[in-house]
Amino acid sequence: MEFLTAIFVSPFIEIYEYPLFFIEVVLGGLLAGVMYSLVALGFVLIFKASGVFNFAQGAMVLFAALTLVGLIEHGFPIWLALISTIIVMIALAMAIEKVVLRKLVNQEPIILFMATIGLSYFLDGFGQTLWGSDVKVLDLGIPNAPIEFLGILVNQFDLVAAASAGTLVAVLAIFFQKTRIGRALRAVADDHQAALSVGIPLKTIWAIVWAVAGLVGLVAGIMWGTKLGVQFTLTLVALKALPVLILGGFTSIPGAIIGGLIIGMGEKVAEVFWGAAFGGAIEDWFAYMLALAFLLFRPQGLFGEKIIERV
């Protein structure tokens, strides 16, 4: 009985009594969710364009963050370190296309998936060999302190992070919808064979998609790295992208974004208001439970691409 009250009554009383606090929690959750969205976005891009479930997305996030911090530690000014990291991520994407994907073209998805597991270990190891394995502090000079806005406390860094992520997504959307390459990317995502038949070179497109996923990974890496420190556990953040993908659908870009927001918000609200009922640490498993529920009732996800059937 006490347990039921803790689930069905007390949290709502609390929300009712402290509405501003509730809004703060929701906002904080949404802002954290932005970062899940970014990691999930990297997965979706690659999955859509090449049908590869890229297990190495988390490793790419870590690798990008490590490279950035490493360069800054070596005395690069921040802007130069950023540009250099972007170049490194693009070069990495091209190398992955040449060394891994090109050799495995036409193989079963499971083989490609295993290749990305290998890639993931390689990137983890290689990044740490290059830059060392101690936890690094990433500080781009953005204040990590709450400010008050209409009586609500929000973290400044989260705001900047969300704004950057929003800009990135908007730029990507324009790129996909309005440019020749973007159109070709969507064409490849729809039908590889047909894309080949009109002369779209798959290999170039794959390299571009991996590069874009690498850049998205870099932005995610900067955000997570600033929050948690740049360290091995960043790759585990990528695991959180899995429930986001299940929620949003593996092929939907809006799905990845909204899925991330829902999970970020959901787990914060659950933790703060329902945590006590479950003895805390809901945050660790809430996302997976939500994903499980989705798998049961809506396996294509919220926005899983409609399969157009028409004869």
Add this chain to the structure above:
Amino acid sequence: MTENGSPLLTVNNIEVIYDHVILVLKGVSLEVSEGGVVALLGANGAGKSTTLKAISNLLGAERGDVTKGNIEYRGERIDKLTPSDLVKKGVVQVMEGRHCFEHLTVEENLLTGAYTRTDGASAINQSLEKVYHYFPGLKERRTSQAGYTSGGEQQMTAVGRALMANPTMILLDEPSMGLAPQLVEEIFEIVDALNKNEGVSFLLAEQNTMVALKHADFGYILENGRVVMEGDAKSLAENEDVKEFYLGLSSGARKSFRDVKHYRRRKRWLA
């Protein structure tokens, strides 16, 4: 060959193997002359699509391989080129089953056809207008998602998309498939018009022998990965065996050419 001029495309005795073991083409030779419309006929599974994909180099993506023979376009070997290079040279395939990009609009589908072009936006816009001129129906549907258009509209989108590459030659695979006779006729009339007005040569694979021979000037009949007969479209259409086996004009059960005593198979592929 057809009356007008030198061969644009020559396929010399090619053998195609899928998955390293499945031998599908057992020596196919054919020619398409500049400005020609050539029909590649034969029953389901004869190897028509495989032949077209061998030419356009789309075989690689299906684990198929040309293991013997060669393919020349304007006297130049093309069997090692990528599909993209080939499109740049002016050879485009319209695949069987149309293969439109379902989630792209009709116009976006058309624009993907111009991917390899480097002659600028205004030239591409002109081509777009040209496509809309030949397919006025597509203009009305330009903002619809291709996946939601009708079979006929999808076929037109697929042909229009190929046209956007400014091709000299289109490899057209079973354009009539699944379409009502009236639409089939419409599509073939556009093929005629493109051939006459734009000088596009066609190699078209068809099971619909009657319609294909009506619009082609030369034809090859494939059976089991071999060319078993070739000739002017007219003479093929009047040939008794063709009538019997492919036009369904006789009452007897459909047999194979192999069973016909009086027909001497052309063993070009042994030459």
